[in-house]
Amino acid sequence: MEQPLTAFLIIAILVSGGVSAFAGYQLSQRTVADQQPAIPDPQTKNPSFGVGDNVWQSHSIPLPALDGEKYALDHWKGKVILLNFWASWCAPCQYEIPELIELQRKHEAAGLQIIGIGVDKEIPLRNVSRSLGINYPVLVADDTRGPKMLEYWGNSGQIVPYNVVIGRDGRINYTHLGLVDQEMFDEYVAPLLNTP
Amino acid sequence: MKPNHRSIRALFIALTLSWSCPQATGSSEVLATIGSLQITASDLERALRSSPFITQFNTLEEDQQAAVRGSMLQRLVLSRLLLIEAQAQNLDKSAQYLDELDRFRTGILHRRYMDKIRDEIKIPDETNQQMKAQFKGNHDAYKAAQSAYIADQYKRSRIDEIRRLRNRYHVQVYSERALPGAAPETVLMEGEGIRILYSDLPVQREKQVTKEQIEEQLYVRGELLLTARAAVDMGIDISDALDAFRTEHLPALLVENLEHEWLPDEAPLKAYFDSHPKLGQIVERRHIGQLVLATREEAEEMRRRILAGESLFALAGKYSIDPFGRKNNGDMGWIKEDRGSPVINAAISELKDGEVSEVIETPLGFHLITILERKPGETRPYPLIKDKVRQMYLSEKLTTYAQDLAQKFNVVWQISDQSQKQN
Numbered sequence: 001m002e003q004p005l006t007a008f009l010i011i012a013i014l015v016s017g018g019v020s021a022f023a024g025y026q027l028s029q030r031t032v033a034d035q036q037p038a039i040p041d042p043q044t045k046n047p048s049f050g051v052g053d054n055v056w057q058s059h060s061i062p063l064p065a066l067d068g069e070k071y072a073l074d075h076w077k078g079k080v081i082l083l084n085f086w087a088s089w090c091a092p093c094q095y096e097i098p099e100l101i102e103l104q105r106k107h108e109a110a111g112l113q114i115i116g117i118g119v120d121k122e123i124p125l126r127n128v129s130r131s132l133g134i135n136y137p138v139l140v141a142d143d144t145r146g147p148k149m150l151e152y153w154g155n156s157g158q159i160v161p162y163n164v165v166i167g168r169d170g171r172i173n174y175t176h177l178g179l180v181d182q183e184m185f186d187e188y189v190a191p192l193l194n195t196p
Numbered sequence: 197m198k199p200n201h202r203s204i205r206a207l208f209i210a211l212t213l214s215w216s217c218p219q220a221t222g223s224s225e226v227l228a229t230i231g232s233l234q235i236t237a238s239d240l241e242r243a244l245r246s247s248p249f250i251t252q253f254n255t256l257e258e259d260q261q262a263a264v265r266g267s268m269l270q271r272l273v274l275s276r277l278l279l280i281e282a283q284a285q286n287l288d289k290s291a292q293y294l295d296e297l298d299r300f301r302t303g304i305l306h307r308r309y310m311d312k313i314r315d316e317i318k319i320p321d322e323t324n325q326q327m328k329a330q331f332k333g334n335h336d337a338y339k340a341a342q343s344a345y346i347a348d349q350y351k352r353s354r355i356d357e358i359r360r361l362r363n364r365y366h367v368q369v370y371s372e373r374a375l376p377g378a379a380p381e382t383v384l385m386e387g388e389g390i391r392i393l394y395s396d397l398p399v400q401r402e403k404q405v406t407k408e409q410i411e412e413q414l415y416v417r418g419e420l421l422l423t424a425r426a427a428v429d430m431g432i433d434i435s436d437a438l439d440a441f442r443t444e445h446l447p448a449l450l451v452e453n454l455e456h457e458w459l460p461d462e463a464p465l466k467a468y469f470d471s472h473p474k475l476g477q478i479v480e481r482r483h484i485g486q487l488v489l490a491t492r493e494e495a496e497e498m499r500r501r502i503l504a505g506e507s508l509f510a511l512a513g514k515y516s517i518d519p520f521g522r523k524n525n526g527d528m529g530w531i532k533e534d535r536g537s538p539v540i541n542a543a544i545s546e547l548k549d550g551e552v553s554e555v556i557e558t559p560l561g562f563h564l565i566t567i568l569e570r571k572p573g574e575t576r577p578y579p580l581i582k583d584k585v586r587q588m589y590l591s592e593k594l595t596t597y598a599q600d601l602a603q604k605f606n607v608v609w610q611i612s613d614q615s616q617k618q619n
Contacts, residue, residue, distance in 0.1 A: 051333065088254070088255045089251065089252075089255070090251075091251040094250075094251050094254060123257075124255035127254065127255050127256055127257060128254045128255055130258075131253075131254035131255075131261070132254060174333070174335075176335055176336075177336070178336065181339075183335075183339075184335045187328075187335065188335070
C-alpha cells in the first residue's frame with residue numbers, strides 16, 4: 001500500500017524520537033522593594049520558594065497564555081491553585097494531563113484552578129493542549145529563563161512534571177516532583193478546597 | 197486499486213482524518229471495510245494512542261496529525277488483511293503458532309493470578325496512618341513506604357500461595373532426577389493436570405549445566421504452571437490478551453512465511469540490486485549559501501558588491517527575502533545534488549567552490565548561490581548495502597501482495613465518499 005509521503009516522513013521523525021531542548025523562564029520575579037524575609041530572593045544562595053512561603057508577597061510577572069492574553073499569577077488570587085509545570089516532549093507530563101483535566105472539571109466549582117506552565121515552545125504546547133483538550137489556562141515560558149523559573153519555584157533539578165499547591169491565602173502548601181495522583185490530591189489539595 | 201486512485205485515496209484520508217477533539221476517540225464512524233469487517237474511528241484512535249510516538253503526535257499541527265492518521269489507517273487495514281489471510285491459510289492452527297500461543301497463555305495466566313494475589317494485600321489502617329504521619333509533607337516517601345510494605349507482604353504471600361497450590365494439585369517434585377544429562381522424557385514434576393519433563397526446561401539445551409541451574413528452572417516452570425492452572429480454575433478471563441496476541445502474531449507469522457518464500461536465498465536480492473543500480477548510489481552533497489532578492493536589478497547589484505569583497509552571508513542576513521535564509525544568514529545547510537530547484541541545480545552545475553553564481557531566476561525570486569564545500573558522491577557495492585536492498589525488496593513485494601489482498605477481500609474506503617461530500 002502506498003503511504004502518503006508526508007505522513008511517512010512525519011512517522012519517521014516521530015519514531016526517531018526528536019527531543020526538544022528543555023527551556024523556559026522565570027514566572028515570578030522579586031524586586032528589591034518586594035523583599036520580605038519569608039520570600040526567597042533569586043539572587044541569594046537559596047533562591048527558591050518553598051512550602052510555607054506566601055506567593056502573594058512576591059511581585060508576579062505576566063506570562064503569555066495560549067489564549068493570546070497575558071496573565072500574572074495574582075489573576076487567580078483567592079483560588080486554590082495547582083501549578084503544573086510541564087513540557088510537550090515529556091511523556092509523563094502528557095500522561096497526567098487527562099487526570100488534571102478531570103480534576104479541574106470536578107473541582108472547579110469548589111475553587112480549584114489548575115494552571116499549566118509550559119516550559120517549552122508555544123506551538124507544540126498549543127498542539128498538545130488542543131490534542132488533549134486542556135480545560136485550564138496554560139502559560140508559556142520561553143527558552144531563556146525556564147530553568148531559573150523552575151529553580152525559583154523550588155525545583156533545583158529542573159525536572160518536569162512538577163506541581164506546586166498554593167492555598168487561597170497564597171501560602172505554598174505542597175510541592176511535588178512527579179505525577180499528581182488521587183491520594184496526593186486528597187491529602188494536599190482537597191482540604192484547601194474545603195476552607196474559605 | 198489503480199495507482200492514481202491510491203494517491204487520491206491518500207489525499208482523502210489525510211483530509212478527512214483531521215478531528216482533534218479527544219471526544220472523537222469513542223467514534224464508531226466506519227472508515228473502511230474489509231468484506232464484513234469494519235474499521236472504525238475508535239479502532240484507529242486506539243491504535244494511535246497505543247503507538248510509541250503518541251507523545252510526539254500530540255505536538256503536531258492538525259494537518260500533520262491528519263496525515264499520520266491516514267498512514268496509520270492504511271497500516272491498520274494492512275494488518276487486518278494479513279490477519280484474515282493468515283486465518284485463511286490456517287496459520288492459527290499451525291504447530292508454531294499454537295506453541296507460541298500456549299506459552300503466552302501460560303505466562304499471562306500466571307501474571308494475572310499473581311497480580312490478584314498482590315492486589316489482595318491491604319495495608320492495615322493503623323500502619324497506613326503511621327506511615328502518613330511519619331512521611332507527612334513527602335508524598336514520594338509515603339508512597340515508597342507503602343510499596344515496600346506491599347512488596348514484603350507479597351514475597352510471603354507468594355511463597356505461601358505456591359505451597360498451598362502444590363498441596364491442592366498434589367504435586368510431586370523429583371529433585372533427585374534433576375541431573376545434568378538426564379533423558380529428555382524424564383519426569384521432574386507432576387500433579388493434577390501438571391507435568392514437567394526435562395525437555396521442557398530451557399537449560400537442557402545447554403552443554404554445561406549444573407544441578408542447581410536445573411532445579412532453579414524447574415521451580416520457575418513449576419510456579420508458572422501451578423499459578424496458570426489455578427487462574428483457569430478461578431475463572432480469570434484472559435480473552436482480551438489472547439485476542440490481542442492473535443491480532444498481532446498471526447500477521448507477523450504470515451509475513452515471516454512470506455519472507456522465506458520470497459527470499460529462499462540471496463539470489464533474488466542480488467538480482468534486485470542489479471536491476472536497481474541507483475540503490476548503491478550516494479549523490480554529492482553540497483553546503484550551500486544563498487541570497488534571494490525580489491528583483492533582478494537588486495540581485496545584480498548584490499552580486500557586484502559580493503564580487504567587490506562583501507560577504508554573501510552578511511548580505512543575506514540583512515536583505516534576503518527568503519525567511520529561512522535571512523534567519524540563518526544565507527546558510528542553507530547541506531543539500532543533496534538531486535534535491536532542490538532543478539533551475540538552480542542546472543545553473544550551478546559548473547560552479548566551483550567559493551564562486552558566486554550568476555543571477556538565477558525562479559518563481560521565488562532572484563537567487564545568488566555559492567557552494568562552500570562538498571561531500572563527493574559514491575557508489576556502494578552490494579555487500580555494504582545488503583540490508584537496505586533487503587528492506588526495499590521486501591517492501592516492494594509486500595506492497596504488491598497487500599494490493600492483491602485488498603482486491604481479494606474487498607477493501608472499501610468509506611472516508612473518500614464523506615470527504616467528497618465535505619468538499
